[in-house]
Amino acid sequence: MGFREKIMTREIVGNKYLDTFRTALLKRNVKSVSSVIDLIDIYMVYQKHKSDIPTSPLIVGGGSNLLFVGNYSGPVILNQIKGIQIEEDLDAWYLHVGSGESWHKLVSFTIQKGIFGMENLALIPGTVGAAPIQNIGAYGVEFKEFCDYVEVLDSDTLMLKRLCKDECQFGYRDSTFKQPQNKKLIITGVGFRISKEWKPVLSYGELSKLDPTRVTAQQIYELVIKTRKEKLPDPEHIGxxxxxxxxxxxxxxxxxxxxxxxxxxxxxxxxxxxxxxxxxxxxxxxxxxxxxxxxxxxxxxxxxxxxxxxxxxxxxxxxxxxxxxxxxxxxxxxxxxxxxxxxxxxxxxxxxxxxxxxxxxxxxxxx
Ligand SMILES: Cc1cc2nc3c(=O)[nH]c(=O)nc-3n(C[C@H](O)[C@H](O)[C@H](O)COP(=O)(O)OP(=O)(O)OC[C@H]3O[C@@H](n4cnc5c(N)ncnc54)[C@H](O)[C@@H]3O)c2cc1C
CATH class of the missing domain: 3.90.78.10 (UDP-N-acetylenolpyruvoylglucosamine reductase, C-terminal domain)
Incomplete structure (x- = not known):
């Protein structure tokens, strides 16, 4: 069975569009993956039929950082690798999160669990797996501050490995994952280290009006959501x-x-x-x-x-x-x-x- 036939056997339901700009309609050559095994399976088929397929598959999370400018004709992998595991020691919380989890749901989950630090990054659309790629950031906080490691599947060798924070080379909206030689790396999971010593970051915009001596993470989380809803168009309604x-x-x-x-x-x-x-x-x-x-x-x-x-x-x-x-x-x-x-x-x-x-x-x- 060729790659094209195989990927057509799964149906994607729900959203009509691949991207939050709402310009790229979901086509049939989209396959959703819910595990690393699924991914390996796809790439094994792809490697076998490489010569018949014009391009390697495009990985899509929430499609919230994509602009389709040329009627993309290749296969698409929709990432739905889920799961959150939590451990802790005296100093920090350690989370391993499946790359297809929603970023905002993860932030909400941590706040509910009393794990504070990521509240400034609430309501950023997209998946956990895409967060390291451009080192997402908002209100004076960046993803890299919580990164312990990034787990990747090398789509050439089909080997899984972990890159520690330093190896990820995070910068402003940048990381090693944007380098051409690393485009073959599929992010399958992200390891977080969130310190138990919480300090509010109130340097940006509306947050600077909050009292640093009394503010809670929950209040920051709520104000970030309120401000973002007031200032940014909701991609559910406006692409x-x-x-x-x-x-x-x-x-x-x-x-x-x-x-x-x-x-x-x-x-x-x-x-x-x-x-x-x-x-x-x-x-x-x-x-x-x-x-x-x-x-x-x-x-x-x-x-x-x-x-x-x-x-x-x-x-x-x-x-x-x-x-x-x-x-x-x-x-x-x-x-x-x-x-x-x-x-x-x-x-x-x-x-x-x-x-x-x-x-x-x-x-x-x-x-
Ligand atoms: C309303 C709105 C507000 C936003 N606000 C912010 C903000 O405050 N700060 C900020 O930093 N960004 C912001 N963004 C941009 C966007 O949310 C982030 O870039 C987000 O991380 C993209 O996630 P995604 O899952 O949608 O990625 P996608 O758009 O699906 O993919 C983006 C790129 O990453 C690749 N990719 C995705 N997943 C994987 C994976 N698992 N492995 C390898 N490659 C992968 C894709 O191939 C593509 O090249 C905003 C976007 C919107 C629509």
Whole structure:
């Protein structure tokens, strides 16, 4: 039995779309996996029939960081590997979590169990397995702070191994899993180490109004959910993938130059990996200053409240959204001389394509 036939034997029910932009309809060559054995089974068949299949399977979790720009025609593996195991010692909690668990459900589960620390990361869509890939972050906290190890299946050798935190090379929206040579690694589980010494992180936005001496993790969790619901469009109703672009990192000289013209321009310090000579600018602020909030093109739109979020307002295709992203990117480049790099991963006809290169090539003329 060929790979294509085998994957067609399972039905996926539920959501109509593969992605939260709601542009890629679920097709029949999607197979859901609920265990590592399932995954090995798929890759054994795939390796046997490799020459007949144009691309290796695309792993999809919640589809909340994907933009389909080229009618992807290859096989899709929908990750539903579940399970949470908990251990503890005097200093910390240790969790092993199946990579197909929902990230937000995991955060809620920890809070209910009295395991505090991840409350700032509530309501981020997607799966636990995708969290290490871009080292998800929000409200001054990043995934890497809780990472003990990441368990992966090497889809070439079909061997399971664990990468310790240092081996994952976490950075701002970055990790070793984004390197081309590591795209063959399928994340099957994540190990967490959550310290029992809880300290609230209240440095960002609404959270800074809370009293650090009295606040509880539950209150932070609730405020994060409330704020995110007010500020971000719900992908269940309006197609989007959260922040479309990363916050750009620039040199301190560039910051000084821009600050002379725009004294109210916000900027943030970044981690030591990028060096102390650099700072992070707020991509949303730059887009807003280009007066693009609410700008619409072929049903793709810059969100009216959050300029960093592009939405599928009215039957836009992935290409329409990419075209809008190009306009946003060019406007910011022209006004500030700063290049915005997509945070969202672009999927072309045969799999992932380099988003920056893709945007540099598209235009109204050839699309
Ligand atoms: C409304 C909204 C708000 C958001 N807010 C935030 C935020 O605050 N902070 C933040 O960091 N992100 C945010 N995001 C982005 C997104 O939620 C994260 O990037 C999330 O981790 C993606 O998870 P996913 O399971 O949906 O991944 P997918 O979109 O399914 O996949 C993303 C990439 O990871 C690969 N992949 C997925 N699972 C695996 C696996 N098990 N093994 C190997 N590769 C895999 C895919 O092939 C793809 O290349 C937001 C998105 C939305 C829609």
């Amino acid at each position: 989007n993938a959260g922040s479309f672009f990363k916050n750009p990192i620039v040199t301190k000289e560039k910051l000084e130059f821009l600050s002379q013209k725009y004294p109210d321009m916000p900027f943030y310090p970044i981690d030591e990996k990028a060096g102390y000579d650099f700072v992070k600018l707020a991509a949303g602020w730059l887009i807003d200053k280009c007066e693009l909030k609410g700008f619409e093109l072929n049903g793709a739109k810059v969100h009216e409240k959050q300029a960093l979020v592009l939405i599928n307002a009215n039957n836009a295709t992935g290409k329409d959204i990419a075209l809008l992203a190009k306009i946003v990117q060019s406007s910011v480049q022209d006004k500030f001389g700063v290049l915005l790099e997509p945070e969202v991963r672009f999927i072309g006809k045969l799999g992932e394509v380099n988003a920056l290169k893709y945007l540099s090539k598209i235009s109204y003329q050839n699309d």
